[in-house]
Every structure is written in structure tokens, then in C-alpha cells.
Amino acid sequence: MQLYRGGIEDIINIYNIVKEFLKADVYGYKRYGNSLVFDFIESSSELPIDVHVVQRPGFYRVSRGFGFIHSSHSPKNLLYPFKQELFRVDQELNIKTLENSLKPVILFGIKPCDVAAINVFDKLFGNNFNPYYLNRRRSVVGIVVEECLNPGETCFCSTMGTGPDARNGFDLAFAKVDRDLVIFKAGSSLGEKIVAKANLQKASDDDVKRYEILLEEAKRKTNLGIGVEDIQTSLEKSITDVELWRKVSEKCVGCANCNMVCPTCFCSEIVDDVVGDEAVRIMQLIGCLSYTYGLVAGGHFRKELYTRYRHFILHKFVFYPKQIDLFGCVGCGRCTVWCPVGIDIRETVKTVASRYRG
Amino acid sequence: MSNPFTSIIKGVVINEISETTTTKTITIKLVNGSMNPMPGQFNMLYVFGLGEVPISISNLYPGKRDIVEHTIRFVGAVTRAMIKAIRVGSQIGVRGPYGNKWPLEEAEGSDILIVSGGIGFAPLRPVVKYIIMNRERFRRVNILYGARTPEEFLYKYELEEYSKIPNSKFLLSIDKPYPGWTGYVGFVTDLIKYTDVDTGNSYTFVCGPEIMMKVAVKKLLERGFRKDKIFLSMERRMRCGVGICGTCQFGHLFVCKNGPIFRYSEIENYINVEGI
Ligand SMILES: Cc1cc2nc3c(=O)[nH]c(=O)nc-3n(C[C@H](O)[C@H](O)[C@H](O)COP(=O)(O)OP(=O)(O)OC[C@H]3O[C@@H](n4cnc5c(N)ncnc54)[C@H](O)[C@@H]3O)c2cc1C
Ligand code: SF4
Ligand code: SF4
Ligand code: FES
Numbered sequence: 001m002q003l004y005r006g007g008i009e010d011i012i013n014i015y016n017i018v019k020e021f022l023k024a025d026v027y028g029y030k031r032y033g034n035s036l037v038f039d040f041i042e043s044s045s046e047l048p049i050d051v052h053v054v055q056r057p058g059f060y061r062v063s064r065g066f067g068f069i070h071s072s073h074s075p076k077n078l079l080y081p082f083k084q085e086l087f088r089v090d091q092e093l094n095i096k097t098l099e100n101s102l103k104p105v106i107l108f109g110i111k112p113c114d115v116a117a118i119n120v121f122d123k124l125f126g127n128n129f130n131p132y133y134l135n136r137r138r139s140v141v142g143i144v145v146e147e148c149l150n151p152g153e154t155c156f157c158s159t160m161g162t163g164p165d166a167r168n169g170f171d172l173a174f175a176k177v178d179r180d181l182v183i184f185k186a187g188s189s190l191g192e193k194i195v196a197k198a199n200l201q202k203a204s205d206d207d208v209k210r211y212e213i214l215l216e217e218a219k220r221k222t223n224l225g226i227g228v229e230d231i232q233t234s235l236e237k238s239i240t241d242v243e244l245w246r247k248v249s250e251k252c253v254g255c256a257n258c259n260m261v262c263p264t265c266f267c268s269e270i271v272d273d274v275v276g277d278e279a280v281r282i283m284q285l286i287g288c289l290s291y292t293y294g295l296v297a298g299g300h301f302r303k304e305l306y307t308r309y310r311h312f313i314l315h316k317f318v319f320y321p322k323q324i325d326l327f328g329c330v331g332c333g334r335c336t337v338w339c340p341v342g343i344d345i346r347e348t349v350k351t352v353a354s355r356y357r358g
Numbered sequence: 359m360s361n362p363f364t365s366i367i368k369g370v371v372i373n374e375i376s377e378t379t380t381t382k383t384i385t386i387k388l389v390n391g392s393m394n395p396m397p398g399q400f401n402m403l404y405v406f407g408l409g410e411v412p413i414s415i416s417n418l419y420p421g422k423r424d425i426v427e428h429t430i431r432f433v434g435a436v437t438r439a440m441i442k443a444i445r446v447g448s449q450i451g452v453r454g455p456y457g458n459k460w461p462l463e464e465a466e467g468s469d470i471l472i473v474s475g476g477i478g479f480a481p482l483r484p485v486v487k488y489i490i491m492n493r494e495r496f497r498r499v500n501i502l503y504g505a506r507t508p509e510e511f512l513y514k515y516e517l518e519e520y521s522k523i524p525n526s527k528f529l530l531s532i533d534k535p536y537p538g539w540t541g542y543v544g545f546v547t548d549l550i551k552y553t554d555v556d557t558g559n560s561y562t563f564v565c566g567p568e569i570m571m572k573v574a575v576k577k578l579l580e581r582g583f584r585k586d587k588i589f590l591s592m593e594r595r596m597r598c599g600v601g602i603c604g605t606c607q608f609g610h611l612f613v614c615k616n617g618p619i620f621r622y623s624e625i626e627n628y629i630n631v632e633g634i
Binding site: 323 | 610
């Protein structure tokens, strides 16, 4: 694949180009006070260019620097929002649907693992027809990815095959080698057009070499050291090992933070919000780790916490592949970073694999 | 494809029968839509301002695509409203039919065994009705139905008719002795030993509380019934009915989309796993 070179100013230039050229709203990670959110980017000054983040189990800090990874937000905030209005209904059961033409959207600076998470949703909600998701998804007219040459401590995208470089499903990707060298590559004809408009030069052999060295290092850092098939088969064998699952979930407090930040967690409840003589039917995320997930009058389908934690892990590595032939975990590490007690998904799968491998 | 969530058909309750102190059967006339539900399928019933719940089809109205019938037991908020507030003339939203059906075509030419407990008989009533209407398609039929007390049986006004199905056996059980009860006392699964269908060539349909279904399967397998011919109707908390909300997952299976009826051989690795 042809690589191009530029500098930080070219990232800003490309932000302006896609905005003008595609006449779209640009969404991506942006600074919001001292945190980073996924939202509408109004100006290039909001781009997280001079931002560094430190991520560890149960720990996240933003500072000035170079090498932004991601935040508790993800494109899920836009494509599958925490709360979405489905429709309104009156007492006579007349239904009012929402206007469903959305403005075109560009996703800018999203991460390779984010793209993989979108692929998961595309497949799931294509099979299990979800008009709300598909409508939002169709409004996305372009995807610009930022590769991770400086991945987070909790990232394991290399093991999951989703990063740290952009693989598929993007139009343009860039990688910050240093302040003076940014490598660009096109993933579609739209990407080629943007490259041409931005007047980018072809990268030299030396540029490519510098990029590749960092990429190899990033791949090494994001590799768990066990194969994903090993994880999958050992998890499958562990299903009835209650003692093991109690142990790995021992510290869990059932807050469902992991579910909220996970870019592929979609489980939702539907509630009625009665306003005047109308009811608004609202779909909102409910994590499988929360107590009310399987609660019913007079019973509970997943009463014990270990069964809920086990479902979270099994869904990502064992059930998703059976449902849509893709892993549901993209190795972003968010669940680990935003777990208040620092439960590390990598430790969980390693513990299970060490007991059940082979 | 149309939006499943907004496909709520307006229904008007045209008949209600109080089955037990906590259960009622309602017949609904669909006002601005129609459907042709099959035995085993369910509808999402909506009560304005309260929410939607999955409820099985509990009767057949062949040729009448604007009538559906459901039997509802009061357990929580929405079902309470259905029992206490919904009357003849009340409006109710109906979305469906969803889910798969009992494999009545596959079972043609075979013996049939029905094992049911409590409200679990509701989704099997259409099967019994179907057998009555198409008696020649099946061989020997056994129906086992258990309730806590004689008063707890649903469709008491029809049970006599079930017992008259030619070439069949209809056995009832109650949990504890009860004045005037001369039938079997004990768990409905105990009745499995009295069945006289051809075990190797019988289709068994089971619906009831999960624990009862587990015991039933164990006893059926002990008696030599084939695990690929035992079918269970599973229950999980449901919110959408169409594979989108994710909350009905049973292992990797979406009960609403892949079920609610499962061949035992398909779920044997899950059924005994707590909270799967
Ligand atoms: C496929 C299927 C068929 C069913 N058929 C019947 C039937 O024919 N007759 C009958 O009386 N009951 C049936 N049920 C159970 C019935 O759906 C629940 O009793 C009902 O949803 C309880 O709602 P509630 O609001 O009264 O209780 P709450 O517990 O207060 O309910 C809150 C919400 O939880 C959900 N919910 C609660 N219990 C269940 C449950 N057991 N299964 C799924 N979702 C639940 C509903 O979305 C409900 O809105 C069936 C369940 C399933 C899955
Ligand atoms: S399970 Fe954890 S690491 Fe995997 S995609 Fe979800 S948040 Fe990321
Ligand atoms: S974030 Fe951590 S404590 Fe909270 S539910 Fe997830 S694993 Fe448990
Ligand atoms: S009820 Fe929503 S996915 Fe099955």
C-alpha cells in the first residue's frame, strides 16, 4: 500500500478538507475541559493533538503531550447512544415516529479498534435488523483513522487482530511518528481523493522504515502472548467451573462501568417515559453486569454476580463468534481502565487459559 | 424491512376469561393489522405507559387473522395491569408474532408427548388444539399437565375435551393432596413413568418452570426418549423480542430469535449451567 508523508499541520488540513469537501459534521475524540469525549468537533483546535493519556487498570489521566489513545467514549456514543428515543405513542396507541433523515457524518481520528467495533455492530444489527442503528450508520460518509504507534498499557488489539494499525473499513488513516512526520494511507477511493486534495508527498524509504519500526514495537506491546483461539477454547471449557469464575470476579462490584465503556456492549432495556398524554419509548443501555439485567418479578435469570461477569467475558470471546463470526472484544482495554477496582480482562483470560489450555 | 418497534398493532379486548385468581385469558381483536401466529410463537403485548411483555399465543383461530388469544399470569408491573386494568373493550398493543414454533410438521406421523406445568401449559394449548383438528397426522398422544392445586389448572372448561382425544392419554397432577382430588398427587414429571408412547419415535414438547423442565428431561432420557426429539420452550427476560436488546441471551442463543423453542440436543451444554 502506498504511504504518504506530512506533518501535524496536514492532520488539521485534512480535517478542514473533509469538512468542506464532504459537507458533513465531523465527529471524533475531542477535548472537553480536562477530559476527552466523543462528540461533534467544531474546530480543529479541539482535536486531541497535543494530548497524552496514561491508561492502567483502574486509572486514566490526561496530560499535555503526544500520543492520544482513546477515552471512555467511543463511536458507540454516536452510533448507539446511551439513550435513544424509539418512538412516541398516545393512549389510543397511535404511533409517532421520528424524522429519520440525518446529516452526513465523518468519523475523524477514531482508532483501529473502534473501526473493528463498528464492524461488530454492522454485522450484528444487519443480521438482527435494527433500523435505528442502520440509519445512524448510513449517515457515516467517511472514516479517518488514527493508528496507534504509542498504544496504551491496557491495549491488546494485536492479539485480537484489530490494531494497532488500520486494517479495513476506513477511508484514510494516519499515524504520528513524531511532530514532523505523520504517515498517511488511503483505504478507499475516497481516501485517495483526500490525499490528492491535501497534496501529500509520497513517503520516502526512510520515512517508511521509521514508521514500521514503531509499528512493530506497538504490535509487540499489544500482544498478550496467547493466541485468541487458545483464549476461546479455554473459555469454552471453563463454563461450568464455578469456583474459577467466582475467583476471577471476586473483586467485581457489579457497577457495569465495563459494559458502558465497551464499544461493543449493546444490551439495552426499553422504558416508557410518560410526558403529558404521550409515552416516549426509550431504549437505554443496561449492562449485563448490573443486577437488574436478568431480574424479573419473582425470580432472576443471573442472580449471582459471577454468572454476569462470566457472561460478559464469554459473550466477547465465545458467544459473539457463534452469533456473527467475529470476536466481540476488540482489545481496546476500556473495560480494564474504567473498572473502579481495576479488574483486568487480560488477567481473566490468561487465568482461564492457564488452567484450560491444551 | 419495517421497524419492529413501531409495528404495534392496536388491539381491543373482546373477551376475557378468569382462569385462576391470578390468571386470565384475553381474546384480542386486531384493529389495524393482522397476523397468522403459529403454536409456540409469542407476541409482545404493550400497555400504555407501562411497557411490553412477551406472552405466548394460547389459542388458534384458523382463518381469522385478526384475532389472537393470550393467557396471562400476574407476576409484576405489566402483567398486573393486564389482569387488573384490562377489561373487555380495553386497548392493548400487539407486536409479533415472534419466535419459532413447535415442530408440528416434523412430528407428523410420530407419537406426541406433552409435559407441562402451570402457566407453561399456555403455549402448549395451541398444540393440543392443533392435534384435535388434525388428529390423523399423529400417532399416539400423551398429555401430562401439572398444577399446584386443582383450582390452578387453566382452561378447566376444556380439559374434558382433551381427555377425549382418540388414541391418547391425558394425565393431571397436583403438588399436594387436596379435598376431593382423586388424581395423581406429586410432581408432573413423575407422570413420565406412566406414559405409553413409543419412546424412540416420540416427539416431546416441554414447557414449565425451568427446574421442572430440567427434571423432565432427565426422566425422559432415563426412559429412552431421544434428545434430538425433545423440545423445550425457554424463558428469559425479554425487552425487544427481535434480537436487538440482547437481554434474552441464553449462552450464545437469543431466546427471542433462535427460540423460544429449542431442541434439547442444541442446548444440553447450557441447560444445567447456573445463570448462563
Ligand atoms: C417466550 C415467552 C413466552 C411467555 N409466555 C407467557 C404466557 O403465555 N403467559 C404468561 O403469563 N407469561 C408468559 N411469559 C412470562 C412473561 O413474559 C412475564 O411474566 C412478564 O414479562 C412479567 O412482566 P411484569 O411486568 O409483570 O413483571 P416484572 O418482573 O415487573 O417485569 C419487568 C419487565 O421484565 C420483563 N420480564 C419480566 N419477567 C419476564 C419473564 N419471565 N420473561 C421475559 N421477560 C420478563 C418484561 O420486559 C417486563 O416488562 C413468557 C415469557 C417468555 C420469554
Ligand atoms: S471487552 Fe474490554 S477490551 Fe474488549 S472491546 Fe470491550 S471494553 Fe474493549
Ligand atoms: S467495571 Fe469492574 S467492578 Fe464494574 S461491573 Fe465491570 S468488572 Fe465489575
Ligand atoms: S428480547 Fe431483545 S434480544 Fe431477545
